[in-house]
Amino acid sequence: MRIRGVPGSLAALGLAVALAACSSGTNGGGTAATQAATQAAETGPVTLNFWCWSAGQKEKVAAFNKAHPDIQVKHTDAGGGTDTATKLLTASRAGNAPDATCLEYQTIPAMIVAGALADISAYTADIKDAFTPEVWSLTSFDGAVYGVPQDVGPMVMVYNRKRFDELKIAVPKTWQEFATVAADVRKKDPDAYLATFAPAEFGNFAGLAQQAGATWWKVQDQTWTVGIADTASTEVAAYWQGLIDKDLVKAEPLLTPEWNNQLNQGKILSWPSALWAPGVLYGIAEKQAGDWAIAPLPQWTPGDDRVAFQGGSAIAVTKNSKHAQAAATFAKWMNTDKTAYDIQIAAGEYPASLAGxxxxxxxxxxxxVSEQKDYWQVAAKAAQRTIPHISWGPNVGTAQSAFQDAMAAAIRDRTPLVQALQKTQQVVVDDMKATGFKVAGP
Known part of the structure; x- marks a missing residue:
């Protein structure tokens, strides 16, 4: 679902551990061969502990247990993405983390740096082709594999087709057209807005910036580059600034009682977000079932239909696990087996695997969107046109908090969004330097 980061700084971690995890791809917890030999010596069924919050997990685990009498899994809902990540760090440091856990993609780098995850590349070569290279790259770093992708959230535009038809407006294909349509909506219904700029939506802005060509973190030769305030990102901020200044979009938080009421009244006409969004909106606007549809996300450059991921999760094996091979077997089945992805689809998730x-x-x-006959075709095209090599840094939680604070202040004080991005960038860079990372630039 929406991107949520790991809270707090990684200042307590040693630089050597961080660089080894992010640069060399080693897991520091014994080789895969050693782990496999240890497990081979065991007798009787292996019992695994598994943490995951997302829909359908109970049913998927039950199906796995039925099909694998030699591996039995105990499922625990440890809370959403942020709660699970926080608890995992604590449990890992205490040496009692679960064998496997769901993690949102943007939290995986921080977990690698923290030494919480095992490299399972020795057990996953047989399923690499079950995913697109773009999806597989979300859990792979420098030849090491730290999880099996579970679900993905390619970005799309979710819109109220009934209201679009009533106002006789067309679905915008580019962001330039989006601005024109936003103005048209305000003229035809002064109480309505095409969309919302939500200052707390770190993941949404990150996705739009990535679509425009931004790279917020990258590492080479143990030196990090942070691009949260790069040219592409500041151009995206300036674009939304223009819409806000002209009162063409609402600048307020999403999913509040006030926002939900406006949505139910047909006054919020679209949500540029991801494939999980129809499920979220249905939960607050059931009476609009069938009124909505999805369309490709508007393009920054006409003809370039690539989009970023917003949200999604993988199943990772922890370094504390004494049953890494069995846990990897579980993670693979949960995300590639037909029984598993059929349950996943029924629960409303968009599978990460090609077969799913x-x-x-x-x-x-x-x-x-029950009346949209081509819904899954539009969804599939979005999934096929995702931007490769999306990377997240080691302090995503710090970035998220700084972004939310700076953007909220900018909306409140009517100061430029570009300045809010620059403040976010500085906080992130300062935090990384204080932690001990080598960061390029000032």
Whole structure:
């Protein structure tokens, strides 16, 4: 779902550990061969502990246990993405982390740096081709594999087709057209807005910036570069600034009682977000079931239909696990087996695997968009056109907090969003330097 980061700084970690985890791809917890030999010596069924919050997990685990009498899994919902990540760090340091856990993609680098995850590349070569290279790259770093992708959130535009038809407005294909349509909406219904600029939506802005060509973190030769305030990102900020200044979009938080009420009244007409959004909107606007649809996300450059991921998760194996091979077997089955992805689709998730995505094409669309006959075809195209090599840094939580604070202040004080990005960048760079990372630039 929406991107949420790991809270706090990584200042307590040693630089040597951080660089080894992020640069060399080693797991520091014994080789895969040693782990496999240890497990081979065991007798009787292996019992695994598994943490995950997302829909359908109970049913998927039950199906796995039925199919694998030699590996039995105990499932625990440890809370959402942020709660799970926080608890995992604590449990890992205490040496009692679960064998496997769900993690949102943007938190994986921080978990690697913290030494919480095992490299399972020795057990996953046989499923690499079950995913697109773009999806596989979300859990792979420098030849090491730290998880099996579970679900993905390619960005799309979710819109109220009924209201679009009533106002006789067309779905925008580019962000330039989006601005024109936003103005048209305000003229035809002064109480309505095409969309919302939500200052807390770190992941959404990150996705739009990545679509425009931004790279917020990258590391080479043990030196990090931070690009949160790079040219592409500041151009995206300036674009939304223009819409806000002209009162063409609402600048307020999403999913508040006030926002939900406006949505139910047909006064918020779209949400540029990701494939999980129809499920979220249905939860607050059930009476609009069938009124909505999805369309490709507007393009910054006409003809360039690539989009970023917003949200999604993987199943990772922890370094504390004494059953890494069995845990990897579990992670693979949960994300590539037909029984598993059929349960996943029924629960409303968009599978990360190619087979799972193909299976959606014969499934019913989500209730909010139940009248859109080509829903899954539009979804599949978005998934096929995702931007490769999206990277997250070691202090995503710090970046998220700084972004939210700076953007909220900018909206409140009517100061430039570009300055808010620059403040965020400085906080992130200062935090990384204080932690001991080598960061390029001032």
């Amino acid at each position: 995505q193909q299976a959606t094409t014969t499934s019913e669309p989500p209730k909010l």
